[in-house]
Amino acid sequence: MTRWLLWAPLALFAIFVALVAGGLLKPDDRQIRSRMVGRELPAFVLPAAASDRVGLSRADMATGKPRLLNIFGSWCVPCAAESPQLVELARAGVQIDGVAIRDARPDVDRFLARWGNPYARIGLDARSALQLAMGSSGVPESFVIDGKGIIRYQHIGDIRAEDIPLIKQKLAEAAQ
C-alpha cells in the first residue's frame, strides 16, 4: 500500500465533517429562485398516479386560475410531513395538483389514505422527466402556476405551517 493511501480515510472524513458543518452552520436558505421561475411550463402529459384521481397535462394548467403544483413521492418522509399543510391549503380553496415522482399507484393510494388527499389531479412522473424539465431536483417542491400556465414561484422543500401565509400571498399575486 502506498503511504498516501493511508491518509485517504482521514481525507474522506474531513470532507464529511466539512459537509455536515456547512449544513449545520449555514443559515436557512429556503427561498432560492429557480431559473424556471417566470417561464412557461414545459409541455407534458402524465398518466394518473392514484386510483381515484385523473392524470395531469399541460393543458390542465392554463385555466385562468392560479394553482399550486406539488411535486412529491409516496416514499419521501418530508412529503408526509408537509401533507397537513397541503390539506389545509386545499380546505382554504387552493387548487393543488400533484406530480408523484418515481412512484407506483398502490404506494400513492396508501400514502393518500394515510396522509389525506389535497390534490385535484395527480400525474405519475415515473422517470422524473417533468421534474427535470421543471428545474426541480428533489421532493417535495411546490410551484405556484398562474392562470396562463407560467411558473410564478418555486418553494423548495416541505411547506411548513409558517410558510402557508407566504404561499397564499404568492397565489394572490399570481391571480392579479
Place this chain on the structure above:
Amino acid sequence: MIAETGLAALWLAAALAALQLIAAWAGVAKGEDSLTKLVRPVAVAQGLLVALAFVMLVLLFLRSDMSVALVAQNSHSMKPWLYKFAGTWGNHEGSMLLWVMVMGLAGSGIALFERALARDTHIATLGAQALISLGFYAFLLFASNPFARLDPAAADGQGLNPLLQDPGLAFHPPTLYLGYVGLSVAFSFAVGALVTRQVDAAFARAMRPWVLGAWVLLTLGITAGSYWAYYELGWGGWWFWDPVENASLMPWLAATALLHSVSVLATRDGLRAWTVMLAVVAFSMSMVGTFLVRSGILTSVHAFAVDPRRGTFILVLLALYIGGALALFAVRVGAVREGSRFELVSREAMLVINNLLLTVILGLVLIGTLYPLLTEAMGTKVSVGPPYFNSVAGPLALGLMVVLAAGPVTRWRRDTLRAVVARMAVPLLVGSVALALLVVLAAGRIGILPLLGLVAAALVGVASLAPLWGRNLRRTPLFTYGMVLAHLGCAVSIAGMASESAFSTEKLVAARPGETIETAGWSILFKSVTPVAGPNWTAMEGRFAVSHDGGAAKELRPQARFFSEPPTNTTESALLTRWNGQLYVVLGDSLDDGRWQLRIWWKPFVTLIWGGGGMIGLGGVLAILGRVGRGWLRRRRGRNAEAFA
C-alpha cells in the same frame, strides 16, 4: 443533597479520568512505572464514581424532585414509575450521563478482568478510554449539568412526549445506546494497539467480547425498533430507510464486519490494519448516527430529539476523536507488520468478501443518507427513499447470503473450490429445489428480489447447520452453536422479509359498521366504532370479528388516538398473529357518509423477520458466553493462551 452528591461524584469522576489519561500517557510514552501502576485502580474508581452519579440521578427521577431542572422539564409526579425510571435517560443530559457511565464501567471491567493483553496496550487502551470520556464529562459539567437546581422549585413536571410513553420505547433507545458505547470500547482498544503498534491476536481476543456485546445490543435494538415502527406507525411496513433508522443500521453493518474480521485476527493473525480500521469506522458510525439524530440536520419522522447546539458539540467531538484516530492510523499502521497470508479460497478470503460486501452496503447507505445534505450544499433539497436503498442494498445482501452459506464450511488458510462445493452439496440442492418450485409456482407473480431472497433463505437455512454435521455435538464449543444460530437467524429473517414482500395482500376499503370484508381467506366483520378514553388521550376504537375459513371468530380493536398535549394523532394497529403470518388492521379516517377507511393486510410469515433478529442476537449471546467462558477456564487451568480456533 442527592443532587449535590451526584454532581460531586461527577466532578471527581472527571478528575480521575484526567488523571487516568495523564498516568497512561506518562506510563506508555515515558516509561514512568510508578504512574503506570495508578492507571488500573484509577479506572476502577472512576467507573464507580460515575455510576454513583447516575444512581443519584435515577433517585431524583424516582422521587420526582421538582427542584431539579432536568426532572421538572422531563418528568411528572403522576407518571407510572417505569416511565419515571426510563425518564432518567429519556432526555439529552441523562442520556449523556448514561453514556459516560457505561464507558466508565467498561473501563473498570477492562482494568479488572483483562489479563491476556500486553501491558502497554492495556494501559494505552485505558488512556484512550479516559480521553473519550473526558469530552463527555466536559460537556456534562460545563454545558448541560443534569443536576442543576431550579429556584424556586417547580410545582410539578412538564411530562414526557406521549409518543414516547410506550414500554418498548422506554428500553429501545438505551439498548442501541449501550451498543454504541460498546463500540467505543472497541475503538479504545484499536487506538491503544495503534499507540503501542501491537496489533495482534491477543489484542483481537481482548476486543472480541466487547464487539460481540455491542453487536448483540445493536441487533436487538434494531429488531425491537423495527417492530415498534411496524405496529405503531400503522403503515404496514417494517423498515422505512428513514435517516434515524439508517443511523442505527450503519453502526450495525460496521460492527458485523468488525465481528468477522476480528475473528480472522484472533484465529489466524491476519487482516491487522483492516480490523483496526473497522474498529475506528464502527465507532465513527455510532457517533455519526448520534449526531444525525440529535442535530436535526436531516428531516426525519424521529424529530423529537433535535437540538442544533448539541449537534455542534457532537460534531466537534466526532471531528477530534475520529479525525485523531484516522491520523494515528495513517502514521502508525505502516509500522504494523503484515499478518499471516492466506489463499484465494479459504475461510479468510470468504470473510474478506463478507467484509467488503458489508462495507459497500454501509457506504451506499451512508451516501444515500447524506445525499440530501450534499445536494443542499449545492442549493437544492432532495429526499432519498426506499427505491434507492432497496435496489442497491438488496442484491448486495443476497451476495452476502451466498458467502454466508459457504464461509463456515471453508477451511482456514487454504481450501479448494471443489471441496467447498462438495461440502455445500445438500444446501445447494435445497436451494435449487426452492428455486425450481418458486419459478414453476410463482414466476411472474412475485418480484425477482423476493424470489431470490426465498431461495437464499432456503440455501442459508440448510447451510448454516453445516458446521455441526459430523461433529460430536456435545463437544462442539458454545461459540460454534452461537455462530450457527446467528446464521440460521439470518436465513429466517430473510425468509420473513422476502415472504412479506412477495405474498402480502393489502386491502384498502371504505366500509360501514355491519359490513364484512373478505381478503386472503379471512372474513372480517366490521362491528362498530366506539369512542374510548385513556389517561392522556381519547380514541376511536374499531371492533372487528375476524375468522379464517369459517373458523372461530377473534376480536380485533384497532384505534385512532388523539393526544391533546401536544396535539398528536397516532394509530394503534390491531394485530392477529398466527403461526403462518399476521393479520394487520388499521382504522383510518371517517368519511362524511358514515363510512370508515380501513386498511387490512395479511402478511404471511412476517413475524420471521423479528424472530430471526432475535435468533441472531441470541447467537451472539451464546458466542460471548462461549468465548468468555473458555478464556476463564483456560486461565483457571493456568494454560498457555495459544492455539484455538
